[in-house]
Amino acid sequence: xxxxxxxxxxxIGAAFLQNLRSALQKSLKAELSNWGATAARFVFAAPxxxxxxIGLSAMRDTTPPVPGSTxxxxxxxxxxxxxxxxxxxxxxxxxxxxxxxxxxxxxxTIQSAILGFILLSETLSGHAxxxxxxxxxxxxxxxxxxxxIGQRNWIDKTALLGLGSGACFAIAGVxxxxxxxxxxSGDFLIRASLxxxxxxxxxxxxxxxxxxxxxxxxLRRLFKAWRISALAGIAGGLASLGWFxxxxxxxxxxxxxxxxxxxxxxxxxxxxxxxxxxxxxxIAGIALISIGILLLVLLDS
Numbered sequence: 198x199x200x201x202x203x204x205x206x207x208x209i210g211a212a213f214l215q216n217l218r219s220a221l222q223k224s225l226k227a228e229l230s231n232w233g234a235t236a237a238r239f240v241f242a243a244p245x246x247x248x249x250x251i252g253l254s255a256m257r258d259t260t261p262p263v264p265g266s267t268x269x270x271x272x273x274x275x276x277x278x279x280x281x282x283x284x285x286x287x288x289x290x291x292x293x294x295x296x297x298x299x300x301x302x303x304x305x306t307i308q309s310a311i312l313g314f315i316l317l318s319e320t321l322s323g324h325a326x327x328x329x330x331x332x333x334x335x336x337x338x339x340x341x342x343x344x345x346i347g348q349r350n351w352i353d354k355t356a357l358l359g360l361g362s363g364a365c366f367a368i369a370g371v372x373x374x375x376x377x378x379x380x381x382s383g384d385f386l387i388r389a390s391l392x393x394x395x396x397x398x399x400x401x402x403x404x405x406x407x408x409x410x411x412x413x414x415x416l417r418r419l420f421k422a423w424r425i426s427a428l429a430g431i432a433g434g435l436a437s438l439g440w441f442x443x444x445x446x447x448x449x450x451x452x453x454x455x456x457x458x459x460x461x462x463x464x465x466x467x468x469x470x471x472x473x474x475x476x477x478x479x480i481a482g483i484a485l486i487s488i489g490i491l492l493l494v495l496l497d498s
């Protein structure tokens with residue numbers, strides 16, 4: 198199996214697991230604050246990430262590669278950027294017109310392309326640019342509010358928060374790829390696992406410290422709801438491993454483009470599990486996202 202085919206399969210699997218993690222976190226919000234539910238993905242994913250590195254090393258009877266300063270620099274930058282992106286989205290969703298901001302947060306794919314070019318000198322083919330553009334149009338159709346974007350003051354603080362969130366997610370993705378590629382040895386799986394282990398441990402420590410001093414009651418509630426929290430952490434940890442592995446094999450922007458299929462999974466769950474109706478514009482948006490992914494897979498492989 199070619200590497201190109203492998204990273205596509207891994208990306209789709211990661212998107213599915215990420216959608217599952219989001220559903221579990223949604224159920225946690227009945228018992229936890231936004232920050233408490235967010236912490237679950239890091240706190241309970243960290244032990245899993247460490248176990249994966251230990252397990253891989255034992256099975257292969259090898260030691261993990263020794264990280265250098267470049268690895269730790271990009272790992273910390275990516276970890277903080279991911280937490281910042283989450284914080285911005287949480288603040289974003291406190292506004293009534295948060296849907297408009299969501300449009301801008303989805304510019305993560307384009308911003309990943311720009312950062313990949315600046316930091317890693319990576320370029321995109323014409324086919325990839327076309328595929329990403331088609332998917333972005335589909336995302337915009339899905340993100341538009343009920344009455345369109347013609348209302349007064351639609352470009353406001355919400356839009357700026359959305360742009361900031363997308364930028365932080367883009368920085369995180371490119372940073373994780375840079376950290377993984379900086380490792381001196383190992384195949385894509387051990388590189389991704391070691392990067393995931395460091396990042397999630399760092400994020401878990403930061404979140405635990407934050408909750409202890411800012412929302413001390415949430416720590417007790419978080420561990421009291423350990424069953425769902427652990428499932429969310431496992432799903433999130435495996436999703437992150439998938440993203441890291443895919444971004445070790447391929448440019449972050451292309452991985453993010455394929456990862457947009459998560460929107461399709463979300464709407465599928467809405468229709469088949471929650472029995473919710475779907476509008477024509479949303480069907481068009483899903484179709485464009487699917488076409489964009491197919492173009493990326495078929496024309497750029």
